[in-house]
Amino acid sequence: MSSPSYPASLLLSSPSPSPLPSSFFNESEYIPYHLRPETYIVPILFALIFIVGTLGNGVLIYIFIRNKTLRNVPNIYIISLSVGDLLVILVTVPFVSTVYTLETWPYGLVICKFSEFVKDISVGVSVFTLTALSADRYFAIVNPMRKHMGGRESRATILVAAGVWLLSILLALPAVIFSVVNQVKVQNSTKIICYCTPYPEHMGGLYPKLNVLFKFLVYYAIPLIVVASFYILMARHLLVSSQNLLGETQQQQQRQIEARKKVAFTVLVFVTMFAICFFPHHVFVLWFYFYPDSQEVYDDFWHALRIIGFCFSFINSCINPIALYCVSRLFRKYYNRYLFCCCVQTTGRRLKKRRKKMEGEGNSSMANFNSTIGRASTSISTLHSTAL
Numbered sequence: 539m540s541s542p543s544y545p546a547s548l549l550l551s552s553p554s555p556s557p558l559p560s561s562f563f564n565e566s567e568y569i570p571y572h573l574r575p576e577t578y579i580v581p582i583l584f585a586l587i588f589i590v591g592t593l594g595n596g597v598l599i600y601i602f603i604r605n606k607t608l609r610n611v612p613n614i615y616i617i618s619l620s621v622g623d624l625l626v627i628l629v630t631v632p633f634v635s636t637v638y639t640l641e642t643w644p645y646g647l648v649i650c651k652f653s654e655f656v657k658d659i660s661v662g663v664s665v666f667t668l669t670a671l672s673a674d675r676y677f678a679i680v681n682p683m684r685k686h687m688g689g690r691e692s693r694a695t696i697l698v699a700a701g702v703w704l705l706s707i708l709l710a711l712p713a714v715i716f717s718v719v720n721q722v723k724v725q726n727s728t729k730i731i732c733y734c735t736p737y738p739e740h741m742g743g744l745y746p747k748l749n750v751l752f753k754f755l756v757y758y759a760i761p762l763i764v765v766a767s768f769y770i771l772m773a774r775h776l777l778v779s780s781q782n783l784l785g786e787t788q789q790q791q792q793r794q795i796e797a798r799k800k801v802a803f804t805v806l807v808f809v810t811m812f813a814i815c816f817f818p819h820h821v822f823v824l825w826f827y828f829y830p831d832s833q834e835v836y837d838d839f840w841h842a843l844r845i846i847g848f849c850f851s852f853i854n855s856c857i858n859p860i861a862l863y864c865v866s867r868l869f870r871k872y873y874n875r876y877l878f879c880c881c882v883q884t885t886g887r888r889l890k891k892r893r894k895k896m897e898g899e900g901n902s903s904m905a906n907f908n909s910t911i912g913r914a915s916t917s918i919s920t921l922h923s924t925a926l
Contacts, residue, residue: 576638576845583849584635587856588627593877594859595624601872608868611678611695612801615671616862618699619808622663622706623855629656631852638845642732647719650734655714660855661753661816662706665761668809670698672765675802676772709756712749716741747827754820758813765809772802800866807861815854819847 571577602608602617630653633645643650674695718738722731737746776799822844826832832840862869 571639571641574638580638580845580849581635584631584852587852588631588635590860591623591627591631591856594856594863595620595627597873597877598859598862598869599624601869601876604876605872608872609692611674611691612671612805614692614695614699615667615674616858618702619664619667619671619858622660622667622703623858626656626660626852626855629653630660631855634852637848642730643719643734644732645734650719651714651717654717654734654736655710658710658713659703659706661757661851662709663702664812664854665757666702666705667699668805668812669761669764670702671805672768672809675805676768676775679772679799679802680775712736716745750823750827754824758816758820762809762813769802769806804862804865807865808858811857811861812854815850815857816847817850818843819851822847 598620599617602613633649633653634657636644645653713736716738717734717736719732719734720739722733723729724731737749822840825840826836829835859873863873864870
């Protein structure tokens, strides 16, 4: 079977498959970048990710800073999630967006290490924060009389969020330690391609496999199982409690449960988006590293899946503000106020000018009408005076 005709920088850059021998790249099978559709599609998509993610997450953080009433337990987690997403968008997206545009990695070793480091931190913050949020929603519904604005609970939430960041940083340390810029020579050509990869060649083939399996379990499978367990327990509790609620006190608890169910639904939307966005990436890397003949059977399907997984893993960083805008009436109101304020203010000014113009025309018409009435009254008085 002939070797796949895909360049090293596509196969080896973040998120990267294992290193391939230089004989794998044959000049006769090499497809130039300007003939590849992803060369044009991926940069446009990443530009949208950067714009939407920066605006969405930035405005969400601004809303949280400006409004003290929003500083409750679930929102602290949501803001922590937003900070992680904004970090990867500002630091990593501008560099990795060129993986499918430039034939070689042009940014050097420092940017390679730092972008891989920040990417892993963001993934860790996302998945661990969503797990903590799911646990918080379960306990909030099981104990509906709990006060979220209590100082002790808010401090505990901040400590948990800080712990999530610390754990994510520690788990991302291998990326900054081992990431390298490798070189590969295209066979029968003088072309040399540089690529950024978290898997150095001197670590052998075992390290990438262990790293991929570890990330799949710790960053994806185990957290999703924990989240699913919390939501199953939550559904079971709601089913049992709905049959036992009677009286005024129980009705008050029911109202609190309904309010917290809405927040739980928002968290479930976040978790679902995370699972969908990272599913193609994990499918590809698990297949690539653990299927013995993956390099030989790598074809257009797997190449397309790799690109989809690569893009979707970064789309996750801009999707949460959109989901929050759709499912939360409160945050939608604040987004309309702060994000779309220019449009709203422009429309408001136009309406005011139109209203003033109409009022001016109305006053002018009334003045003319009064003047006409005055002249008519004078004429009638004159007529009466003449008649007398």
